[in-house]
Amino acid sequence: METQGTVLIVARASPQWSTTEEVLSEEYGYRVLVVRSAEEATSALSDAHIDLVLAEHGPSGDGLTFLVNLRVSHPDVVRVLALEAKTELSQQAISPAAIYQFVRKPLDAKQIGLVVERGLESRELSRRHRMLSREFKIRGDSLGVQQRNGASLHAESQRFEKLVYVSEKLSELCDLARKAARTELPILIQGETGTGKELLARAIHYNSPRKTSPLMVQNCGGMSDELLHSELFGHKRGAFTGAISDRLGLFRAGDGGTVFLDEISEVSPSFQVSLLRFLQEGEVKPLGSDKTQTCNVRIIAASNRPLRTLVAAGKYRQDLYFRLKGFELEVPPLRDRPVDIPALAEFLLPNTPTRWGAKF
Known part of the structure; x- marks a missing residue:
């Protein structure tokens, strides 16, 4: 249905x-x-x-x-x-x-x-009434001015949760993302900083079978292996200086849900091994613990640098790259889809913007 x-x-x-x-x-x-x-x-x-x-x-x-x-x-x-x-x-x-x-x-x-x-x-009728009123007002104010090629002043925008667009590029991307959301495969989202990779990841989670379970977010950039391991896999009290209590870790906290790993390209080669093992086995071993536990989370990873290029340069594990890219999505910058600018402006202006999901 x-x-x-x-x-x-x-x-x-x-x-x-x-x-x-x-x-x-x-x-x-x-x-x-x-x-x-x-x-x-x-x-x-x-x-x-x-x-x-x-x-x-x-x-x-x-x-x-x-x-x-x-x-x-x-x-x-x-x-x-x-x-x-x-x-x-x-x-x-x-x-x-x-x-x-x-x-x-x-x-x-x-x-x-x-x-x-x-x-x-009732809401849909009100929306159509506003659109028609605005269209008649625009036409009334523009008498004698012909639109090029007979095009309308405003294309009808589409949306995938908080992503708003009219361009064919983003339409194709969101169609693929919707298909990916229905699977259990890991997803790799790539694109320049500020293009809306996290918005896409959140949209995928809320359109997946895991939508009623937690969505956990972790930025992997600029973190030491020990701190990142603690954030994702957890730790036991006394595992290292400052570990004054047990920590569950995002993988176990998000059991049954989704974990979004941003800037996945920045993790060290040694941590890549730990992440690969988790993707293969679903096993979690907190720092300072000798017990291994399993959990079931879906991984969505994002990178502002093409992992394929890093693999070719020998800076990223090929087997981890293949594990992450069950689906591979590339988010284009706004400069490559200027037709989306009016739709974004119309969406953002009536509300107080909390995040900007496009890069010029």
């Missing part, structure tokens, strides 16, 4: 919410992300394209305050509030959140499905 949109549920764990998640996913075809706190929700909103947020309000969390803040940070997201059966809120309290609809407990999953469906339909 084709995904119809993304719903983010911010609520405590309960059978009611599990049933709601299942109905929205299986019967309506929505991608459903579930988080337990406002902090986790904020992280998901920064990584994935969310269409509707369903937040729980009551003893378990202040969903209303979250939706008030969401109206400012993500005004295009549809906001739905779930309330306890006897909870009453004043008009003064709910007005700042501009909530689309309320649902009451005990939850009726079928009813919530209809609310979500109508909410997204």
